[in-house]
Amino acid sequence: MGKPDIIIGGINFKSLIESDSDPYGDFKVLAIPIKRAGNLIIVEAQLDSVGGNFVLDTGAPYLILNSTYFRGLPKIKEQESGGINGRSSNTFTAIVHNLSLGFDLHYDRLVADVTDLSGIENSKQIKILGLLGTRLFAKLAITVDISKNLLYIHKLDKNGDILPGEKVFDKPDVKTTFKCMNDVMFIKGNVNDKSIWFAFDTGAETNMLDLHVSKKIIKSLQVINRNNVLGVGGKSYEIIYASFNKLNIDGYTFPNNRVLVSNLENIGKFYGYTFDGILGYDFFARGIFTINFAKKEFEMYIYTHH
Amino acid sequence: MRTLKHLFTMLLMLCSLMEARAQKRNRIVMSRDHLILIVDVHTSKTEIDSLLRVGGIVGQTAEMLLQGNYLPAIKNGWDVKAKKNIIELNRSLSDGKENIQITPYFLSSNVYKSSSRPGYPSEVAYGVNNFSRVTVHELSSGLTRFFVPGNIQARRVFVSGSFNNWSTIKGNMNKTDSGWVFDVRLEPGKYAYKFIINSNWTTDVNNKLSEDDGVGNNNSIYFRYNYTFRLAGYPSARKITVAGSFNKWNEIPMRLKNGRWECPLYLHDGNYLYRFIVDGYSITDPANKLTQVQNSVLSSVLLLGEAVTFKLNGYTNAHKVFVAGTFNNWDTNMLPLTKTTTGWILHYTISAGNYQYKFIADGQWIVDPLNPNQITIDGNTNSFLAVKPNHTFTLKGYSSAHTVRLAGNFNNWNEQGYTLEHKGDVWIINIRLKPGKYLYKFLVDGNWILDPGNKLWEQNQYGTGNSVIWIE
Numbered sequence: 001m002g003k004p005d006i007i008i009g010g011i012n013f014k015s016l017i018e019s020d021s022d023p024y025g026d027f028k029v030l031a032i033p034i035k036r037a038g039n040l041i042i043v044e045a046q047l048d049s050v051g052g053n054f055v056l057d058t059g060a061p062y063l064i065l066n067s068t069y070f071r072g073l074p075k076i077k078e079q080e081s082g083g084i085n086g087r088s089s090n091t092f093t094a095i096v097h098n099l100s101l102g103f104d105l106h107y108d109r110l111v112a113d114v115t116d117l118s119g120i121e122n123s124k125q126i127k128i129l130g131l132l133g134t135r136l137f138a139k140l141a142i143t144v145d146i147s148k149n150l151l152y153i154h155k156l157d158k159n160g161d162i163l164p165g166e167k168v169f170d171k172p173d174v175k176t177t178f179k180c181m182n183d184v185m186f187i188k189g190n191v192n193d194k195s196i197w198f199a200f201d202t203g204a205e206t207n208m209l210d211l212h213v214s215k216k217i218i219k220s221l222q223v224i225n226r227n228n229v230l231g232v233g234g235k236s237y238e239i240i241y242a243s244f245n246k247l248n249i250d251g252y253t254f255p256n257n258r259v260l261v262s263n264l265e266n267i268g269k270f271y272g273y274t275f276d277g278i279l280g281y282d283f284f285a286r287g288i289f290t291i292n293f294a295k296k297e298f299e300m301y302i303y304t305h306h
Numbered sequence: 307m308r309t310l311k312h313l314f315t316m317l318l319m320l321c322s323l324m325e326a327r328a329q330k331r332n333r334i335v336m337s338r339d340h341l342i343l344i345v346d347v348h349t350s351k352t353e354i355d356s357l358l359r360v361g362g363i364v365g366q367t368a369e370m371l372l373q374g375n376y377l378p379a380i381k382n383g384w385d386v387k388a389k390k391n392i393i394e395l396n397r398s399l400s401d402g403k404e405n406i407q408i409t410p411y412f413l414s415s416n417v418y419k420s421s422s423r424p425g426y427p428s429e430v431a432y433g434v435n436n437f438s439r440v441t442v443h444e445l446s447s448g449l450t451r452f453f454v455p456g457n458i459q460a461r462r463v464f465v466s467g468s469f470n471n472w473s474t475i476k477g478n479m480n481k482t483d484s485g486w487v488f489d490v491r492l493e494p495g496k497y498a499y500k501f502i503i504n505s506n507w508t509t510d511v512n513n514k515l516s517e518d519d520g521v522g523n524n525n526s527i528y529f530r531y532n533y534t535f536r537l538a539g540y541p542s543a544r545k546i547t548v549a550g551s552f553n554k555w556n557e558i559p560m561r562l563k564n565g566r567w568e569c570p571l572y573l574h575d576g577n578y579l580y581r582f583i584v585d586g587y588s589i590t591d592p593a594n595k596l597t598q599v600q601n602s603v604l605s606s607v608l609l610l611g612e613a614v615t616f617k618l619n620g621y622t623n624a625h626k627v628f629v630a631g632t633f634n635n636w637d638t639n640m641l642p643l644t645k646t647t648t649g650w651i652l653h654y655t656i657s658a659g660n661y662q663y664k665f666i667a668d669g670q671w672i673v674d675p676l677n678p679n680q681i682t683i684d685g686n687t688n689s690f691l692a693v694k695p696n697h698t699f700t701l702k703g704y705s706s707a708h709t710v711r712l713a714g715n716f717n718n719w720n721e722q723g724y725t726l727e728h729k730g731d732v733w734i735i736n737i738r739l740k741p742g743k744y745l746y747k748f749l750v751d752g753n754w755i756l757d758p759g760n761k762l763w764e765q766n767q768y769g770t771g772n773s774v775i776w777i778e
Contacts, residue, residue, distance in 0.1 A: 031505035033466075033474045036521070038418045044474045051475050068764045068774055090765070102505075103462070103475070118764035118774075123419045125742060127471070127776055149507050205414035211399050215338045223334045226341060226362035229417055238399060239417060240341065261336070262413065263399075280414065 020062070020135060021109040029166040030153040032102035034144070037124040039205035039281035041144060043132060043151060046100040052129040055120065056144070056151065058291070059201030059278070060133030061183030063096070063110050066117040069129055070094070073114055091115040105153055107136070131203065134183045134293065141292040143168045144202070146285050147303060160294035169288055172299035176250035180296060182272040187279060187298060190248035191257075192220040196276035199267075200291075200298070204280030207257060209242075210264040213276045220244055221261065238262065247283070252302075258282045332357045343384075343395040347372060361395065424519040426468045426741065427496045431552045433529035433572040439512040442528045450492045450530060452477075452499070455485040455512070460504050465490075467499025467525070471778060474502060494532030494572055498525035529572035533610065535560065535580070537567040538593070543584050550580030550608070557583055575612075575657030575694075579605035609655040612693045616641075616665075617676060619649040624667040629654075631663025631688070638666055658694035660738050679735050682722030690724055695736035697777060699746070702732050702759060707750045714746025714772075723749060745772040 035042040041056040073094035092114050099107040121128045141162050143152040154162045179186045185200040194216050221242040228236045240261040247254040268274040287302040332353055333344040343361045345354055354368035365378035371393060376386040385396040441453045452465045463486040465477040479486035498517060501508050509516055510526040517527050535548045546567045547557035560567040579598060581588050590597055591606035598607045616629045627643040627650040630636045643650035662681055665672050673680060674689035681690040699712050710733040713723035726733040747754050756763050757773040766772050
């Protein structure tokens with residue numbers, strides 16, 4: 001089934017909706033200072049006349065804006081709740097103009113979803129204008145150095161490689177390819193010698209595993225505690241915080257991993273693909289990592305070797 | 307030899323038995339869709355209690371468990387089976403508690419809630435700066451100037467701190483011959499900051515004051531001053547210090563400047579006692595007539611804050627009128643009003659904040675008839691006073707309403723809330739709020755409404771929305 005055409009005033013907006021304008025800027029590699037809110041990576045950006053905090057979120061497919069501040073944008077399309085792109089109710093699609101990151105990277109026009117992000121704001125006590133999803137970087141590579149609070153945005157040559165001499169590190173400890181489906185990154189990994197698929201999500205404040213992951217993995221987890229957490233809409237959900245010893249990504253073994261076990265079925269529906277877990281902060285904070293979205297390559301230089 | 311071997315085998319068997327016994331001890335295991343707690347009744351209650359905590363079984367104690375009372379666990383959805391020395395608690399993990407959090411950030415941001423705001427220093431009683439080379443100072447215009455010496459080759463330099471929401475784009479410094487400058491208006495207080503030189507975060511290397519923000523960042527600290535202790539004379543003294551109740555009577559050195567001894571500093575609003583120490587000899591402030599004896603020592607008194615006038619009209623037949631409130635811990639005998647021809651009056655200095663108070667006329671408690679701003683908690687109504695308020699809530703229109711109240715997360719959504727004053731065309735109340743995010747609504751004759759004058763709002767669990775403000 002194809003995506004429905006959007007016709008407003010007799011004009012078909014399908015092509016408009018599906019394309020973002022390419023980013024541009026006078027740089028080879030751009031270093032942008034980042035901030036942290038809990039385990040989230042915060043990048044300040046300027047959207048038209050409004051400047052403020054955005055979460056760098058590879059778990060988001062594209063630009064997501066907080067309805068508290070962007071409710072007034074003209075609606076291009078209403079979103080059904082619970083669908084692939086459906087978040088909470090009252091989500092809609094809009095087109096925004098003039099997004100700038102770090103003064104030097106500009107987007108003239110972007111498709112964005114406007115949705116309720118108050119949950120993040122209230123949890124972190126900082127103003128969040130939106131989420132920077134993967135599609136913004138589709139033709140670029142990014143490097144995050146958590147220890148220095150720096151984000152690098154790399155331009156790529158015509159082969160899709162980072163320009164010579166502009167890499168932040170040369171000898172990665174981890175180098176793996178990933179799949180990109182519905183603009184979400186999926187990395188194959190190994191938990192206690194069982195191979196599973198992870199979504200890679202810089203917006204996840206911890207690693208996560210689905211309750212329905214293979215029995216062998218579930219049985220190998222050491223339970224730290226179980227909790228009920230009050231979620232959006234006042235409904236509570238159950239989580240189990242656990243640890244496991246061996247996470248292997250493409251031959252490199254990460255010891256002492258923390259993971260939150262919960263029912264991730266709905267997140268899978270949201271992504272449009274079922275998966276077994278999410279690699280979040282506990283994973284990506286262990287080193288400097290580079291994501292080359294054009295070549296679908298993930299590299300990591302580990303801070304401290306065990 | 308044979309017996310020895312026999313003994314050895316026996317020992318081995320005993321060991322493996324002990325091991326088997328050890329394995330029986332308390333465990334928590336996950337299996338598919340189930341969480342199982344295995345409790346060995348021979349283990350200590352402390353151990354069992356900690357296992358129950360790990361399992362998150364609210365209300366169930368080891369004591370109850372061992373007595374066969376599993377009610378709290380059962381209520382929590384646990385199946386309990388007791389076998390010989392083992393009690394097994396088993397809970398399905400997919401019992402309809404479907405996780406509706408459809409994005410990872412919602413799922414995890416709910417788990418990792420920040421209780422504080424790292425990078426925003428909490429209020430302190432006083433502060434004195436300590437620079438090896440002064441890089442932050444006040445201009446005669448009242449602005450505060452931040453200075454980064456050198457770094458002339460840098461492409462961009464920013465100052466980012468608690469005063470500009472740690473913005474990485476707003477504190478764009480201007481290049482001069484000798485370095486980079488940025489001017490900003492700061493209220494007196496304590497600030498954390500860093501510089502960003504060519505995208506790299508750095509502390510102010512010339513500032514000896516720094517503080518860990520609790521989440522791994524070291525920030526430079528600057529105090530915007532608001533007070534100077536001064537002592538004239540004593541030109542030949544070797545050392546003069548000031549000590550006071552604001553810093554537990556630790557001595558702060560004063561400097562001789564233009565023939566006067568001085569100690570500029572940041573001092574939080576409040577009432578303080580202090581003394582000068584001249585070459586080891588302690589004196590009161592000769593320029594300050596206000597003194598107080600405490601622990602048989604005479605000290606000078608300093609009142610820092612806003613001058614507030616309490617006025618009560620009438621009650622001219624009363625013998626005594628006092629004011630009591632949250633600013634003096636409801637002390638009923640501390641603050642007497644003076645009788646005038648038409649009523650009673652008191653001038654008093656109060657530090658910035660929100661307060662409740664009442665008058666007491668010959669033992670009778672009365673709300674301030676001149677102040678329409680009131681606050682009701684548990685049916686008890688007091689007058690409400692904000693000193694140095696930083697936000698005004700206004701509601702236009704609704705002129706036929708009897709009462710308009712304000713409730714929000716700053717007062718636990720108390721429906722009695724704050725009563726607004728009807729002034730001309732608007733309902734109004736001033737409040738002092740700490741920096742951060744607030745959710746609120748108005749109650750017009752008991753009906754909740756969003757603030758029509760504020761386009762920022764977010765959804766709530768009732769689907770009716772809450773208005774949003776950020777105090778910065």
